[in-house]
Amino acid sequence: xxxxxxxxxxxxxxxxxxxxxxxxxxxxxxxxxxxxxxxxxxxxxxxxxxxxxxxxxxxxxxxxxxxxxxxxxxxxxxxxxxxxxxxxxxxxxxxxxxxxxxxxxxxxxxxxxxxxxxxxxxxxxxxxxxxxxxxxxxxxxxxxxxxxxxxxxxxxxxxxxxxxxxxxxxxxxxxxxxxxxxxxxxxxxxxxxxxxxxxxxxxxxxxxxxxxxxxxxxxxxxxxxxxxxxxxxxxxxxxxxxxxxxxxxxxxxxxxxxxxxxxxxxxxxxxxxxxxxxxxxxxxxxxxxxxxxxxxxxxxxxxxxxxxx
Amino acid sequence: xxxxxxxxxxxxxxxxxxxxxxxxxxxxxxxxxxxxxxxxxxxxxxxxxxxxxxxxxxxxxxxxxxxxxxxxxxxxxxxxxxxxxxxxxxxxxxxxxxxxxxxxxxxxxxxxxxxxxxxxxxxxxxxxxxxxxxxxxxxxxxxxxxxxxxxxxxxxxxxxxxxxxxxxxxxxxxxxxxxxxxxxxxxxxxxxxxxxxxxxxxxxxxxxxxxxxxxxxxxxxxxxxxxxxxxxxxxxxxxxxxxxxxxxxxxxxxxxxxxxxxxx
Numbered sequence: 093x094x095x096x097x098x099x100x101x102x103x104x105x106x107x108x109x110x111x112x113x114x115x116x117x118x119x120x121x122x123x124x125x126x127x128x129x130x131x132x133x134x135x136x137x138x139x140x141x142x143x144x145x146x147x148x149x150x151x152x153x154x155x156x157x158x159x160x161x162x163x164x165x166x167x168x169x170x171x172x173x174x175x176x177x178x179x180x181x182x183x184x185x186x187x188x189x190x191x192x193x194x195x196x197x198x199x200x201x202x203x204x205x206x207x208x209x210x211x212x213x214x215x216x217x218x219x220x221x222x223x224x225x226x227x228x229x230x231x232x233x234x235x236x237x238x239x240x241x242x243x244x245x246x247x248x249x250x251x252x253x254x255x256x257x258x259x260x261x262x263x264x265x266x267x268x269x270x271x272x273x274x275x276x277x278x279x280x281x282x283x284x285x286x287x288x289x290x291x292x293x294x295x296x297x298x299x300x301x302x303x304x305x306x307x308x309x310x311x312x313x314x315x316x317x318x319x320x321x322x323x324x325x326x327x328x329x330x331x332x333x334x335x336x337x338x339x340x341x342x343x344x345x346x347x348x349x350x351x352x353x354x355x356x357x358x359x360x361x362x363x364x365x366x367x368x369x370x371x372x373x374x375x376x377x378x379x380x381x382x383x384x385x386x387x388x389x390x391x392x393x394x395x396x397x398x399x400x401x
Numbered sequence: 402x403x404x405x406x407x408x409x410x411x412x413x414x415x416x417x418x419x420x421x422x423x424x425x426x427x428x429x430x431x432x433x434x435x436x437x438x439x440x441x442x443x444x445x446x447x448x449x450x451x452x453x454x455x456x457x458x459x460x461x462x463x464x465x466x467x468x469x470x471x472x473x474x475x476x477x478x479x480x481x482x483x484x485x486x487x488x489x490x491x492x493x494x495x496x497x498x499x500x501x502x503x504x505x506x507x508x509x510x511x512x513x514x515x516x517x518x519x520x521x522x523x524x525x526x527x528x529x530x531x532x533x534x535x536x537x538x539x540x541x542x543x544x545x546x547x548x549x550x551x552x553x554x555x556x557x558x559x560x561x562x563x564x565x566x567x568x569x570x571x572x573x574x575x576x577x578x579x580x581x582x583x584x585x586x587x588x589x590x591x592x593x594x595x596x597x598x599x600x601x602x603x604x605x606x607x608x609x610x611x612x613x614x615x616x617x618x619x620x621x622x623x624x625x626x627x628x629x630x631x632x633x634x635x636x637x638x639x640x641x642x643x644x645x646x647x648x649x650x651x652x653x654x655x656x657x658x659x660x661x662x663x664x665x
Binding site: 176192221237 | 434497
């Protein structure tokens with residue numbers, strides 16, 4: 093549905109995108125993950141026809157971002173940090189005008205604005221000026237505006253940046269609901285948790301290049317899989333626990349005396365966890381904590397972006 | 402006028418609808434910031450009072466009454482100031498990101514600009530109406546029949562609308578409300594003072610007279626004075642309308658080009 097082939101873009105001395113290729117399948121949610129200045133927004137701006145690429149080719153639903161810009165704009169929605177809502181208009185006026193500019197008939201955009209306000213939980217605030225809205229209400233309205241024409245492809249550029257955690261969770265639920273009905277979504281974010289929460293696949297962007305890609309699980313596997321972690325209650329038991337786990341796993345454990353923690357690599361899953369629990373109990377080693385830990389996406393992110401000069 | 406150079410231009414019917422949509426959006430914004438509407442009328446009002454009561458007594462004009470000489474010029478100035486708000490508003494829209502949303506929509510490119518100039522015209526008309534009222538209150542009189550007076554006001558409005566497109570270009574080129582405001586004052590000063598608006602051109606040095614006599618604001622002021630006096634010279638009317646048409650066409654093209662490149 094979205095095809096990016098060797099796209100580069102330079103702004104003055106900054107290489108914003110360097111030979112980026114990726115594709116997003118129909119109905120898929122792809123997260124572009126990366127720090128500030130990685131080129132995420134530039135890629136969104138290329139795909140939404142706001143910026144022309146210097147070289148390479150990009151298409152959305154087969155329409156070229158340069159040659160077919162006008163028809164392309166009628167099948168996409170854009171929301172996020174660079175697409176503002178109008179503060180001096182009401183929520184309803186914002187939605188209706190966007191509907192008008194998508195060339196929907198008047199009766200249709202009025203009906204859809206009504207339905208969308210309801211869906212956004214903004215019916216009560218529909219006729220208030222947007223400048224009286226909270227941050228979360230604005231973001232919801234912004235995303236709602238981008239959906240008013242029911243575009244098959246949606247671009248969300250850092251949809252939750254700057255929101256407090258509770259509002260962010262609320263917005264995640266909302267976005268997850270919206271994408272459940274089969275839209276193709278390209279989402280940019282600086283938050284690993286957000287990518288993991290919303291996306292089917294993730295592309296990590298750093299300094300204008302794609303430096304890792306895959307599902308959240310694949311990215312984690314690349315980093316070395318699961319580890320079993322045990323925290324013992326007493327310092328005296330630490331070495332004993334380490335030798336028990338080394339014996340069981342057949343690999344050298346990592347010991348962290350400060351936290352009284354022993355960890356070993358494993359791919360044995362729950363069976364290994366239960367076996368380890370039984371052995372440690374047999375040895376009468378008192379535990380504060382025992383569990384299998386997957387590397388977090390943060391670990392992946394730091395590992396891959398740390399490798400970029 | 403058509404939108405050139407887009408591979409598949411938006412059909413004319415939709416172009417009109419898009420433009421009216423943008424105009425509606427901007428009219429709603431104007432209605433919700435009434436203070437800005439009032440402030441943009443205060444500036445020409447102060448100039449009118451300044452020239453009528455402070456400086457007017459020291460300026461001699463052929464034919465006598467200075468109030469009849471300067472008030473038509475203040476009308477022209479009022480619509481020019483109305484246009485200045487266009488550059489500030491556009492620069493604000495660029496900065497806030499709302500223009501990016503517009504550019505990602507299938508709407509016609511020129512609609513964003515044309516809709517804004519049409520909405521801002523309402524602000525100019527408001528200022529002009531205030532100036533007419535204030536002018537009459539301080540002793541200005543129309544001496545011509547109503548049809549000619551209306552024709553004179555139409556020439557002034559056409560001039561103001563044409564120049565609002567220059568301010569569109571300034572707003573798009575500066576991309577910043579403060580810079581747009583300062584940049585917009587420059588052409589205003591040159592056109593206003595190097596002209597026949599406030600003092601007769603004959604009192605200026607020779608090298609300045611040619612410019613001061615034929616520049617667009619001067620011929621527009623002459624046309625308006627003539628039509629309000631009832632003794633119009635047809636050629637200045639046509640000169641004014643030709644200037645307005647040329648300025649409109651030139652800055653329409655420049656603005657569209659700048660808009661395509663804006664934020665790109």
